[in-house]
Amino acid sequence: MAVHLPVSNPSPGLCSKPHQQRGNASTTSTAAVAAVAATPQTTRLSAPSIAVNVRHATPAAPVVMPERKKNDQSLASMWREIQGAGDWAGLVAPLHPLLRAEIVRYGELVAATYKAFDLDASSKRYLNCKYGKARMLEAVGMASAGYVVTRYIYAAPDVAFPGGAGPCPSRWIGYVAVASDDIARRLGRRDIIVSFRGTVTGSEWVANMMSSLEPARFDPADPRPDVKVESGFLSVYTSDDATCRFTRGSCRNQLLSEVTRLIMKYKHEEISITLAGHSMGSSLALLLGYDLAELGLNRDGKGNTVPITVYSFAGPRVGNTGFKNRCDELGVKVLRVVNVNDPITKLPGIFLNENSRVLGGRLELPWSCACYTHVGVELALDFFKARDPACVHDLEAYLGLLKCPKVAKVKKDGDDLMSKAKKFLLQQNFDTWRLQMAVIQVGELVQALGM
Template sequence: MATATATAAPSLHASPSAPPANDIISRNYNSNNNNNNVNSYVDRGSGRRRLSEVWREVHGSNNWEGLMDPLDPNLRLEIIRYGEFVTACYKAFDLDPNSSRYLHCKYGKASMLREVGLGGSGYEVTKYIYALPDIGISLSGGGGADVARWIGYVAVCTDEEEVKRLGRRDVLVTFRGTVTHSEWIANLMSSLTPAKLNPFEPADDVKVQAGFLSLYTSSSQAESRLGLGSCRQQLLSEISRIINEYKGEELSITLAGHSMGSSLATLLAYDITELGMNGEIPVTVFSFAGPRVGNSGFKDRCEGLGVRVLRIVNVNDPITKLPGVFFNENFRVFGMERLSCYVHVGVELLLDFFKVHDPSCVHDLESHINLLRCPKTLGLFRRRDGGDFDFVRLAKEMFRSGEKNIAGFQWEWTKAALWLYLLLTVINLDSYTLLNM
């Protein structure tokens, strides 16, 4: 496929809607250029304020006003830092079907961060989190058995020097993206359903995606017998314990996730604040390549509760357009926006990168992080006619042909699944239709 290279001064834009092209970081991501680290962007001698002085603004107390264009150095480093904590979920996740820890974490809590290269982060893992969606059927095989799988972890900043640098003690929860069969099916359960996480205020107009809610609130009989409980029960119990342990200290609650994991992070942020667990503790979500989670009632409630969400988004990533490809925040007719349409929550930090021989990189977490590590003016590969790639057409070709080589691209299963997910969501297949094709 022929390509043309376009160069433009990189910049950033925070907006609930799409910005002009020159308000986006542009970069053709080179996967070999990953030898940077977080400290490579320290603006030495710039006179920038210490993080301990501005951490509340960096975590969205003013909705990141004045920090996005140009991107504030402290904010850039915080995004990278939390992105690396999410990347740890993937590095530690065991995908070897012959392993006794298959689809669980490879390491124990005490050593996990060290094993993935974050031993000097100043954080300690306090709990592993497991989740299993209720998809209405039983799946056989290791990738879909009815057993909760490791989906993330809770950690606390325990190094006093790091606490001083941050300006507070940080409570961190991170979530990985979709891996198992049941999680893929949960992603396709795209109907909106009332969240009803607060039994004292069960607002019917606060609706979220049914699959994400199921993953967050469901538990199998096996987990219940072991006392593990749902993903939600595990998280609320641990966060409550930590808040009580460090009562009287200045705390922050930071939730970070990639793709489906960012949806869980947003649901958890809403849940914590809806129940009032956080008190005066600020709750911030760093969402990497996240889909929409709920309707405008959900968005309004999150904003009213003080939840701050920073969405780090690649404009070329189809997953961030889902669910609600057609019925979303831009669709307004007869009051349908509030009742039936998906709406993004929070503020967008828009990136722009694409790799022509690996289109799945548009959703890759490390691609996002590496661009933020080195935000220099680089070429952006586009189609020669200047248009966007036709994601739906490519997905349809792959689905109909059943071949692994589509439009000159070599597809692995995980890459193919990404595009199939887009196709099925666009044509509005629910889980029942999918399972009876």
């Protein structure tokens, strides 16, 4: 019988120009990296039946949190815990209302990237953002989000289509924003967020299928050849395209420059770095989190380490066991929100993954170097809508289920939780953008399943 949790309610066109150049990691300055030993546990929470199964991989290192008064449950007072300082112990099972509200909030900031992305081939802004930075959040209905967009991020994967056809270069991939003064007071710190969309363009689809592992080598002073990541995601992150003014600098260089600039600007305040993305975007978020920590760039002017938290929605595996272990050592906190019926979250590494057993009951070298492994704590939902197969990977479906108040209130006496969740989702407003995203995500699923 499922355990029911008391969760409260919070609120592709083609073109030429096929050649891009790989970004040079050596151009990025390095700094000393403080390793924070914390190995996150994996927690599975199934919804809408909300069944819980907690699996501990390795005991997490103890985390000393500042004292707070009894019953003090404000976000400002416990933001470090909500951001994963204690690997979300006691917050995922049962799901804490503040954590759920934050997951939904960051998910909506990711959804903004889809709503603002211009897919009209006749538009002069095609494959870019429809709006200027100053009004983007307002234009997509998030004027009250309380963040100021400081930079748009562009990417151009170094891939080519079979038969020699040129790829359709990716353009606008997401944005960097910082919390306004009012929101910073409510959050208890100055939050820097980077939000990434998922796969849309043809070149991104091709990149997603490049499932070979490749050393990340982000720190030229210590390349760490055992730390490997999926070559397609790495291409999106590190490649540039000199033929376009938006991508003359790689996605990576744009991000490292802007995030470090904001850290220095607000160095006299408490700061958090939050990286959020959906599907491929969650992979870019994790690569950025690892990159910042590996280079030691998440330091403020006082020498303090700025916490890095990744909110991953429907994310695939990104790297091997060495990558996962290094992220843990560096203290990069990752909360993976997944639908157990979503095939994207099981890729790559269908056969060699964290559950593989080869020698002596555990995976050993050299197999571990070739083994894809998820990073962080998993919060697993369980939903499927037969009339809309794309639902299993749809960000709005993820967020709709998390926001659904009825899911948490259903008793164990035979109520059909699934039909209630479906009814809630079907009552949402499916505008042109929603239908457009469904078509795109069906394409993703078809590719993932090799159909």
